[in-house]
Amino acid sequence: MKLPSVGGYLGGGTWDIAVVVLSAVAGAVLCGLAVAAYRQRRTRPYLLIALALAALFARPLIALLSGFALVSEPTHHLLEHALDTLFVVLVLGAVYYARTVEKRLDEEGL
Amino acid sequence: MNDTRARIYRHIESNPGVHFRELTRALDLATGQVQYHLGRLDRITSESVNGRTHYYAASFDPWERHTIAFLRRETARDILVTLIECEAARPGEVAENLDIARSTLEHHLDGLVEYGIIEKCRRDGRVTLALRRPEATVELLARIDLTAPDRLSDRFTRLLDRLFESS
Numbered sequence: 142m143k144l145p146s147v148g149g150y151l152g153g154g155t156w157d158i159a160v161v162v163l164s165a166v167a168g169a170v171l172c173g174l175a176v177a178a179y180r181q182r183r184t185r186p187y188l189l190i191a192l193a194l195a196a197l198f199a200r201p202l203i204a205l206l207s208g209f210a211l212v213s214e215p216t217h218h219l220l221e222h223a224l225d226t227l228f229v230v231l232v233l234g235a236v237y238y239a240r241t242v243e244k245r246l247d248e249e250g251l
Numbered sequence: 252m253n254d255t256r257a258r259i260y261r262h263i264e265s266n267p268g269v270h271f272r273e274l275t276r277a278l279d280l281a282t283g284q285v286q287y288h289l290g291r292l293d294r295i296t297s298e299s300v301n302g303r304t305h306y307y308a309a310s311f312d313p314w315e316r317h318t319i320a321f322l323r324r325e326t327a328r329d330i331l332v333t334l335i336e337c338e339a340a341r342p343g344e345v346a347e348n349l350d351i352a353r354s355t356l357e358h359h360l361d362g363l364v365e366y367g368i369i370e371k372c373r374r375d376g377r378v379t380l381a382l383r384r385p386e387a388t389v390e391l392l393a394r395i396d397l398t399a400p401d402r403l404s405d406r407f408t409r410l411l412d413r414l415f416e417s418s
Contacts, residue, residue, distance in 0.1 A: 174403060174404055174407040174408075175407070175411075177303075177404045177407070177408070178404070178407055178408040178411050180301070180302035180303070181301050181302060181303075181358070181408055182358065182408070182411075182412075183302075186411075186415050187411060190411060235415070236415075239414070239415035239416075
């Protein structure tokens with residue numbers, strides 16, 4: 142089977158595509174779980190984790206766009222590094238605001 | 252009744268408290284299709300609990316509907332089972348017994364107390380938890396099974412609760 146990635150920047154192998162698709166599916170599941178957690182808790186740390194996992198989920202999507210030559214290789218790299226940075230910043234934010242959640246519980250005397 | 256609509260109704264009837272997404276998944280129908288038929292089924296009721304909508308046959312009263320919604324969440328279900336087993340317990344004991352973060356317990360208790368499923372009694376200045384209607388709760392518990400996505404979602408939230416509490 143000839144894959145459309147040939148001519149793209151993904152390396153052109155079937156395995157490359159398979160791994161990226163697997164990563165996208167797993168990322169979507171994880172992101173879905175985080176969104177469900179946020180909808181139950183409705184506090185900032187849960188929102189930040191959901192956004193961080195959305196950034197993680199976006200990485201294989203960008204890779205796929207690059208594979209189909211819709212995004213150029215330099216842009217692909219820049220976006221991936223930007224998403225990595227965003228992921229780290231969002232997780233750090235979630236950790237920072239986690240204390241606020243705990244404080245709220247303390248104040249309620251629980 | 253239209254065939255698809257009858258299938259949706261039967262699924263809700265045999266799975267009280269089913270989620271919207273679970274309906275689309277189990278019956279292999281499109282979101283719009285399920286929405287369309289649900290809007291035209293007058294023998295079902297829905298209940299939104301903590302941001303998730305559950306569907307029921309019309310035979311359940313509001314207390315039963317809320318209890319079923321919580322029995323579909325693994326942790327809330329565990330909390331109810333603990334209270335069925337020991338009748339009354341202090342919040343700290345329940346959290347310890349289930350090995351969950353205190354915040355996880357409190358998030359679930361908010362709803363469980365609000366809808367009259369669990370009551371908080373104060374004895375000697377200490378809070379004790381007990382079921383409001385133990386027998387009815389046991390009956391519903393036996394009828395409701397958890398689906399794999401329900402369990403997965405609940406465990407992920409529990410994991411985040413724990414991470415945030417210890418950070």
